[in-house]
Amino acid sequence: MRFRKLRIAWSVGWVTISLLLVGLWAHTLHYQVRVEGWVSKSHFIQFVTFKHWMGLSVTSYQIVPGNWYPRGTFQDNPVAPNQEKGASPLRHWQSNLRSGPGQSSIDLTSPFWFSVLLSGLLSAFPWLPHLPARFSLCTLLIATTLVAAVLGLAVYAARK
Secondary structure, eight states, X not given: OTTHHHHHHHHHHXXXXXXXXXXXXXXXXXXXXXXXXXXXXSEEEEEEEETTEEEEEEXXXXXXXXXXXXXOEEEEEEOOGGGGGGOXXXXXOEEEEEEETTEEEEEEEEEHHHHHHHHHHHHHGGGGGGSOSSOOHHHHHHHHHHHHHHHHHHHHHHHO
């Protein structure tokens, strides 16, 4: 197989990102994480997570002398139950593109499970053309068992 080591490195990288996202997801159940800073002289990025949701905002400023610009920060704050309603990011899918004089921004908000699923799919992507066209009976039984276990867990979680 050609480029096998490259495919392995790609998959290991995306699986690592997926595992880090799951760890961040577990951490943000009671903490709000906010990371913001400049990535270039005219682009400011902000990343916010809380309660199964993550938000990313990229803003492009036109640098004008004398204007105020935000500083880069990292915050990891515990959130009390009475503060949960006001904690960002907003808990709904969001995709906004705004532009005005001297400034434009892109805002994306999505649940963590979407990012974990996307990184998992990206880890499997280079292997798709190399899958066999036929499956053995053992592979079929294992796949059926895994699907049944996931459906069983979903029913168990829905009853609680």
